[in-house]
Amino acid sequence: MNQIDLIYIQSIIGDKERVLYGENINEEYSHDELSGTESYPDVVVRVTSAEEISAIMKYAYDNNIPVTPRGAGTGLVGSSVAMEHGIMLETGLMNHVLELDEDNLTITVEPGVLLMDLAAYVEERDLFYPPDPGEKSATIGGNISTNAGGMRAVKYGVTRDYVRGLEVVLPNGTITTFGGKVVKNSTGYALKDLMVGSEGTLGIITKAVLKLLPLPQKAISLLIPFPSLEQAIRTVPLIIKSKSIPTAIEFMQREVIMDAEKYLGKKFPDNSADAYLLLKFDGNSVEEIEKSYERVAGICLEQGAIDILISDTEEREESIWKARGAFLEAIKGSTTYMDEVDVVVPRSSVNEMVEYIHNLHEKVDIRIKSFGHAGDGNLHAYILKDDLSNEEWELKMKAAMDNIYEKARELNGQVSGEHGIGYAKKSYLLESMDPVVVELMKGIKEAFDPKNILNPHKVFK
Amino acid sequence: MNQIDLIYIQSIIGDKERVLYGENINEEYSHDELSGTESYPDVVVRVTSAEEISAIMKYAYDNNIPVTPRGAGTGLVGSSVAMEHGIMLETGLMNHVLELDEDNLTITVEPGVLLMDLAAYVEERDLFYPPDPGEKSATIGGNISTNAGGMRAVKYGVTRDYVRGLEVVLPNGTITTFGGKVVKNSTGYALKDLMVGSEGTLGIITKAVLKLLPLPQKAISLLIPFPSLEQAIRTVPLIIKSKSIPTAIEFMQREVIMDAEKYLGKKFPDNSADAYLLLKFDGNSVEEIEKSYERVAGICLEQGAIDILISDTEEREESIWKARGAFLEAIKGSTTYMDEVDVVVPRSSVNEMVEYIHNLHEKVDIRIKSFGHAGDGNLHAYILKDDLSNEEWELKMKAAMDNIYEKARELNGQVSGEHGIGYAKKSYLLESMDPVVVELMKGIKEAFDPKNILNPHKVFK
Incomplete structure (x- = not known):
């Protein structure tokens, strides 16, 4: 990139504070949450609209400048690192809820809305966005780009299942939409689904229509100590086969719990056993949930669980899951x-x-x-x-x-x-995947981005 | 196609009864359930394995012969009609359940298994395959190819949500797989999801790993007469917004009910009102279901419903839904x-x-x-x-x-x-869709099928 490119980008954006270059680029922009993959962009643009992104992409496309989209930079595999430098489009300022549609149970948001802000926004209104990855300060655009899963996937599925429609800027700058507010759709290829999990290599998400559910009235968690990891894990298929579908089934070992206690400066309800299962149940009545968890508690005890610790207050519930959420940092x-x-x-x-x-x-x-x-x-x-x-x-x-x-x-x-493949896991994807499938992915990338300017060197390419 | 092609195909298949040509091709193979789109294939091959399909596709690819995959031919838009003649691959004999995996709650089936047989097979084993399109004699391969929805989509989603993995023969004859038994997946582009709903234009499904749920213990339906269609339909968003999620919310008018009575030779529980909502609730206890439907019944009565007819025996339940399932035929x-x-x-x-x-x-x-x-x-x-x-x-x-x-x-x-786009709705897709999106779809088709030999003239091309 040269001075002319920079002047042109500055002219699109106007506001000087949103175009960072040279020494104004914070070190954070050179890596993500795990700093193994490192590379600085030439310029960081803190975009505020699809139109801005479109204008920049058009210019980049015409001038063969690589572009890397980035949300909050909480990824773990280098998806949002500018491997070929060029332009970084950071969506953190596109953090507005655009519409809550209670008739259709959808919310339309900009990509930079943080997961924790989205969750709080809908829960205040008695609604529920189920995907719940550990990293709550990720952006929703990032969650969609990696098809983030999280803890509630056992019962509720993953991010893909909650994306109804997307507005996308394509590599050549065109703004278009995939899907919409409709619940069913058999109209042509599933481009919405193709975008989900494509790690910013096919287009830049500028708007997302997300599906919501009514907020379950009540949640209860069970923390279940086991004498050994093996016994804990062996119990899981039996729970899956029972008629009760827990919201979450997590496993953890004492040493990770102790790290979390140290990190948070707070005691976990129990750290005496070698291994734990942490289960969550939700529903609309205490009786309904009790019936579910009693069956599961019985299974766990039969399999040698030492105890069943029930967390039925909001406080205890929060403290357990906060500890669980802190494992990575701990x-x-x-x-x-x-x-x-x-x-x-x-x-x-x-x-x-x-x-x-x-x-x-x-x-x-x-x-x-x-x-x-x-x-x-x-x-x-x-x-x-x-x-x-x-x-x-x-x-x-x-x-x-x-x-x-x-x-x-x-x-x-x-x-x-x-977590996705990004840059760091590319070789493992290429080793494990049928080369024929990789060729198909390359063909799809070519259809969207014939000049390979959008997030190059990621996923498989 | 010439005599040499035919001899070669016959040599792959062996069994003469599975290769039909000339006058041996039944008229049914020239159209689907709605006969508006008509064209005969040159040869119909009743395939029995991925290897056969692969060998035929390789030959077709090398010799530029168009190939049309077909399940039970119950489509409504001509997806399985051989517009350019050539080879029709009919999957009706690939109708085996290959594995029921109760630990992973998955079932692996061949594409020719009929929806009704799949449903019966799993329900006998206390398991549940939720997608429930009206046409029960469709094949599961067809259901996947159109991303069939059905009546239970309100609570359980559509076919896509139950497809975990696919074995696919690509247009050049290569056999590969997309996805697997895993619950979460962020490993490269979502090719499994791209295949779902692609109407046989990207590859031929030869095996499907489907997600199952535990069978709900109990289902109760409510048939709710309203004085007018408008009142019935206006009640629906209020139901959606309530905390109860019905399994199904169907609407119907008297005249269609009367057609169904005539067609089935059986009386519907009620045909006195102008319009009806038909709701279904399922769950694991009568109390749980009762609580849900009482709330909804209250909403309906507030909105002017004439009555609430509760079907709580298996017999009544079946008779109502059988009538609903017969609407199209009626x-x-x-x-x-x-x-x-x-x-x-x-x-x-x-x-x-x-x-x-x-x-x-x-x-x-x-x-x-x-x-x-x-x-x-x-x-x-x-x-x-x-x-x-x-x-x-x-x-x-x-x-x-x-x-x-x-x-x-x-x-x-x-x-x-x-229902999909097939041949019959192509012009409407092209009219309604952003041309940029159509171009992306063409690019994807090109990546999978550069010679455009698989199911040509379908969806958008």
Whole structure:
């Protein structure tokens, strides 16, 4: 990019404070939440409308300038890092709720609205946006771009299931829409669904119509200590098979809980057992929920659970889930540096996958902590650098990852359940995926972005 | 196609009875459920495996022979009609359940399994496949290809939401898979979702992994007579906004009910009112369901409902829904010929759309009957030929359709909610869709099928 490009972009935007270049670009813009992937953009534009994005994309397209879209930068795989420099379009100022449509149970938002703000907005109005990834300060545009999952996927599904329609700026600057407020749609190819999870490589989301549900009246969580990880995990398929569908089924081990206690400076309700299941049930009446959880509590006790700790006040409920939400940050705080794995396996193989990760240190001498969504097969493993030298770290981290991804493949799993592929996991996608499928993805990318200017070097390319 | 092609195909298949040509091709293979789109294939192959399909596709690809996949031929828009003749691959013999995986709550089936057989198979085992289109003798492959919706979409969503993974033969004959048994997936572009609803233009589905739920223990339906259509439809948004989520919300008018009574030779529980809402509630306890439907019954009575007829025996339940399922056939039986419209509008606009269709005969003098899924905005209107001459029919039918699709567009609706576009609705898709979006679809088609040999002339091309 040269001075002329910068002047042109400045002329589109007007407001000088929204165009950052040179030393005005904060270091944060050079990486995401895990700083392994690093690269500075030439210019950061804090966009405020689809029209601005369109004008910039048109210019970038005509002049072959790479463009990287970015929300809050909370990703873990480098999707929002400007690998080829160029223009970064940051959507943080596009943070407005545009419409709440109570007749259609939809909310229309700009992409920069934060997940926590969206959740609070609808819950105040007795409505419910179910997707609930751990990172509440992510933008909704980012959540859509990675098809974020979260803890409530067992009962409610993932982000994709709540996206009805999208306004998108295509790589050549054209503004168009996919889907709409309609509940059913069999009109042509599912471009809305293709956009979801495409990690900013096919178009830039400028507006999203999201589906809402009525807010469940009541939620109760059960924290269930088990004598061993194996017993905890082995109980999960039995819960899935029972007639009760919990909202969430998480597993965690004592050491992660203790990290979270330290990080938050607060005690968890219990940290005496080796392993825990954390279950949530929601519904519209206490009786209905009680009936569900009593059945599940019975199953857990039969499988050797030590106790059933019921959290039936809002306070306790919040404290448990706050601790759960802090796991990533807590683990991060317990080491010098880390990298993550986000594999997903069929639910019936969670046990085998978790055991494998748990025992991997016997094969690769490196500290690994894991927790995750036992109920949907999506496991998060964090590989910790501690006081390893950079060389040792690179070697051992790679060995650990290679092993985990290979095991996931063996179990018919996938590389990413919810974090996406971005830049950091590209090689693992390419290793695990049928090359024919990769070719189809390249063809689709070509149809949307023939010049490959939008978020280059991501996902598979 | 020439004699050599035929000999080669015969050599792949072996069994002579599964390769039909010339006079052995039954007339049924020249059209689907609505015979407006007509064309004979040169050869019909009753395939039994992905390997057979792959071998035939490879040959077709190398020799530029058009191929049309077909399930049970119950479509309404000509998707499974061989517009350019060539090879028809009929999947009716691929009707096996391959695996029921109770740990993962999935079932793996061949594409030719009929919806009714799938439903019966899982329900016998206390499991539940929620998608429930009116046409129970459609194949599951067909359902996936049109992203079929059905009556339970209000609570449970559509076919897409229950497809976890697909085995697909690509146009060049390669066999590959999209997705799998995993619950979450953020690994590359959503090709599984792209296949769903692509009407056999991107690949041929040879295996599907479907998500199941535990079978709800109990279902109760309410048949609610209203003095007018307007009052019935106006009640729907109030139901949606209440905390109760019915499984289904259908609307129907007396004249359609009377057609169904005549067709089935059985009385409907009530036919005295002008218009009806038919609601279904399901759950795991009578009390839970009662609480839901009492709230909704109260809303309906406040809005002027004449009565609330509760069907709480399995017999009554079946008789009502059997009548509902027979509407299409009943209307078909009441006229000489007909064509259909399957628009979907935002739920808040159902009232306006239904009223518009109801009064359209004042503008275009032709008989139109409608019913549909009031709860999800998907309306079916049937335009009847009766004793019109072919010329009058063409003119008036087209005028009626043009008006309905224009109105749907005005209400931010889409051309098809669940039947698909096929051949018959292509012009309406092209009229209503942003040309930029059509270009993207063409690009995707090109990536999958550069020679355009798979199901040509369908959807948009």
